[in-house]
Amino acid sequence: MPKQKQKLIAIVEDNQPFRESMQKLIALLGYTAESFPSAASFLASPFVAKTACLVADVNMPGMTGPELHRHLRDAGYKIPTILVTAYPDDVVRDRAxxxxxxxxxxxxxxxxxxxRCLGSAVRSGESPEQAS
Incomplete structure (x- = not known):
């Protein structure tokens, strides 16, 4: 099994059926997946430092996906992030x-x-030259 496929993917999604289906899909793709119902539950978990890629919903109560991404960056975590949304917005996308x-x-x-996004995210997280 390729090394990157053993990387931990964290899913932060408030919609339980979508969160569960995303976790199953990511596991089927060969990654290790942990899921969380909120940004706060992810941030309180022991998985933050071990996360190779974060998949987060854009619109969540409390802290949104883009806010979580900025919070992690500001805290010094360089976790490649994939945002998902049921309400695409060009302004939010461009800023993210x-x-x-x-x-x-x-x-x-x-x-x-x-x-493809997971592969790209995991590869970008491995590169020490990756600019933050």
């Missing part, structure tokens, strides 16, 4: 991509697109 988000995906998420 400028903030360094790897991918901005619309729900329902295309499996092949997600797999």
């Amino acid at each position: 991509l400028k903030d360094g988000v790897v991918c901005y995906l619309s729900k329902p998420v295309d499996d092949d697109h997600l797999e």
Whole structure:
């Protein structure tokens, strides 16, 4: 099994059915997946420092996906992030991509697109030359 496939992918999603299906899909793609119902539950977990890639919903109560990404960056974590949303918004997407988000995906998420984004995110996280 390729080394990057053993990397931990954290899913932060307030919609339980989507969170569970995303966790199953990521596991089927060969990654280790942990899921959380909120940014706060992820931040309180022991998995933050071990996360190779974060998949977060854009619109969540409390802290949104883009806010979580900025919070992690500001705290010194360089976790490649993929944002997913049921309500695509060009302004939010453009800002997120400028903030360094790897991918901005619309729900329902295309499996092949997600797999490409995960591969790109995990590779970007491995590169010490990666600019933050």
